[in-house]
Amino acid sequence: MNFDVIVLGAGMVGVSAALQLQERGRKVALIDRRGVGEETSYGNAGIVEREGLLPMAIPRDFARLVRYAFNRAPEANYHPTFLPRIAPFLWRLFEATGRTGLEAHARSIDTLGRFAIPEHRRLAQAAEVLDAFRDTGWLRLYRTSRGLAADALLHDMAMRYGIEHRPLAPDEVRAMEPDLKPGFHAGVFWPETQTVTWPERVSKAYGRRFEALGGKVLRGDARTLKREDGRWTVVGDEGEASAPVAVVALGPWSVDFVARFGIDLPVAAERGYHRHYGTERGARLGRPIVDVEAGYCLNPMERGLRLTTGIEFADRDAPATPRQLAQIEPMAREIFPLGAPVEAEPWLGSRPATADGLPVLGPAPGVPDLWLDFGHGYLGFTLGPISGRLIAEAICGEPTLVDLTPFRAERFGGGR
Numbered sequence: 437m438n439f440d441v442i443v444l445g446a447g448m449v450g451v452s453a454a455l456q457l458q459e460r461g462r463k464v465a466l467i468d469r470r471g472v473g474e475e476t477s478y479g480n481a482g483i484v485e486r487e488g489l490l491p492m493a494i495p496r497d498f499a500r501l502v503r504y505a506f507n508r509a510p511e512a513n514y515h516p517t518f519l520p521r522i523a524p525f526l527w528r529l530f531e532a533t534g535r536t537g538l539e540a541h542a543r544s545i546d547t548l549g550r551f552a553i554p555e556h557r558r559l560a561q562a563a564e565v566l567d568a569f570r571d572t573g574w575l576r577l578y579r580t581s582r583g584l585a586a587d588a589l590l591h592d593m594a595m596r597y598g599i600e601h602r603p604l605a606p607d608e609v610r611a612m613e614p615d616l617k618p619g620f621h622a623g624v625f626w627p628e629t630q631t632v633t634w635p636e637r638v639s640k641a642y643g644r645r646f647e648a649l650g651g652k653v654l655r656g657d658a659r660t661l662k663r664e665d666g667r668w669t670v671v672g673d674e675g676e677a678s679a680p681v682a683v684v685a686l687g688p689w690s691v692d693f694v695a696r697f698g699i700d701l702p703v704a705a706e707r708g709y710h711r712h713y714g715t716e717r718g719a720r721l722g723r724p725i726v727d728v729e730a731g732y733c734l735n736p737m738e739r740g741l742r743l744t745t746g747i748e749f750a751d752r753d754a755p756a757t758p759r760q761l762a763q764i765e766p767m768a769r770e771i772f773p774l775g776a777p778v779e780a781e782p783w784l785g786s787r788p789a790t791a792d793g794l795p796v797l798g799p800a801p802g803v804p805d806l807w808l809d810f811g812h813g814y815l816g817f818t819l820g821p822i823s824g825r826l827i828a829e830a831i832c833g834e835p836t837l838v839d840l841t842p843f844r845a846e847r848f849g850g851g852r
């Protein structure tokens with residue numbers, strides 16, 4: 437089977453790239469070992485946001501560092517045996533997220549973020565899945581004045597970048613969400629943020645649209661990819677697919693994959709869990725909330741309230757240790773009358789995160805006709821469609837809507 441481009445990985449990032457290439461007249465094969473959107477893009481918190489201006493950063497204040505050192509912080513947990521392996525990544529992250537680094541990060545990420553919502557909605561409209569998007573915005577809640585003060589930089593940046601947000605007193609928050617329990621200090625409302633009612637439904641609708649327009653979705657192992665006579669070939673369930681160009685969009689599995697080509701990138705799996713819950717006495721939540729100091733998000737979804745955790749540093753493939761979920765569940769019950777869990781076991785996935793918090797977008801260093809589109813960290817569901825557009829523009833030789841320089845793999849100095 438001959439194609440113009442093979443896209444490896446059918447999460448939100450890969451399926452978006454495939455659609456965007458197809459819009460530019462390319463014949464595309466999309467390869468995944470599972471169905472469309474069934475891994476990380478399945479289990480996220482479903483937030484499509486522009487205010488993700490700050491990367492996950494190592495705290496610089498002593499009290500938080502001590503909490504982290506004792507592995508007590510619900511928002512960030514680690515497997516102690518994994519620390520020596522993750523230490524070089526954490527050190528790079530520490531270096532990259534000083535004040536100057538944070539400003540530079542915000543400038544770069546906003547070049548993508550400002551197009552993220554319109555690009556998603558455009559694809560969603562074409563794929564007839566706009567009904568999964570809600571215009572309700574979301575609420576970030578603070579338990580203490582200290583917690584609110586710690587987000588001052590985010591609020592200041594949001595103001596500078598023109599991202600609307602409104603500080604709310606507790607009674608104003610409860611006027612919006614009457615079933616929230618009292619006990620928090622303040623809230624901030626972000627009205628522009630879109631939230632989806634079931635992330636997998638969105639990815640699968642994009643996949644169906646891609647197939648309806650003649651795209652081919654194949655089951656197969658990306659690791660069968662070979663280069664022969666100037667073409668890439670990969671083995672799918674319907675035979676061998678071949679194309680002159682390939683795109684790596686394997687989410688948290690991308691880093692191992694590109695290592696085969698001598699490309700060494702500081703990308704770590706930041707694991708996270710979710711579980712759905714019912715509610716007590718018909719309580720309702722109209723929009724997602726983030727309990728900022730506890731580091732979790734609660735999003736009303738199609739199968740219940742989805743409670744998602746912060747970060748767990750552990751081997752991507754190590755068995756699940758949902759300690760954070762056990763920590764935050766009682767905290768979530770302090771804020772909202774959660775009912776019983778829907779599933780017996782929590783879901784576990786991994787955010788594919790780079791050491792500077794920016795995705796990797798652009799050509800693979802030293803490997804002809806191989807393109808990279810991964811490392812979107814906690815924003816991959818948001819940034820999939822705009823990243824796909826930029827990669828498609830670059831592959832097709834069009835001017836890119838956004839300068840890709842800050843996102844190129846070469847910034848890490850790796851590669852061959």
Ligand SMILES: Cc1cc2nc3c(=O)[nH]c(=O)nc-3n(C[C@H](O)[C@H](O)[C@H](O)COP(=O)(O)OP(=O)(O)OC[C@H]3O[C@@H](n4cnc5c(N)ncnc54)[C@H](O)[C@@H]3O)c2cc1C
Pocket residue numbers: 444445446447448449450467468469470471472473474475476477478479480481482483484485656657658659685686687688689706707708709710744745785786787788810811812813814815816817818819
């Ligand atoms: C708890 C949690 C909450 C999150 N919340 C949000 C949020 O609210 N908003 C947001 O924007 N982002 C969020 N994220 C991040 C977001 O989910 C990810 O960044 C995004 O899903 C990454 O998409 P992807 O397509 O790169 O990866 P994936 O969705 O993981 O897709 C990669 C695909 O590659 C396939 N694959 C891997 N190896 C192979 C192989 N060898 N052969 C064939 N196929 C292979 C996999 O099967 C998979 O389908 C969250 C993440 C977590 C874990």
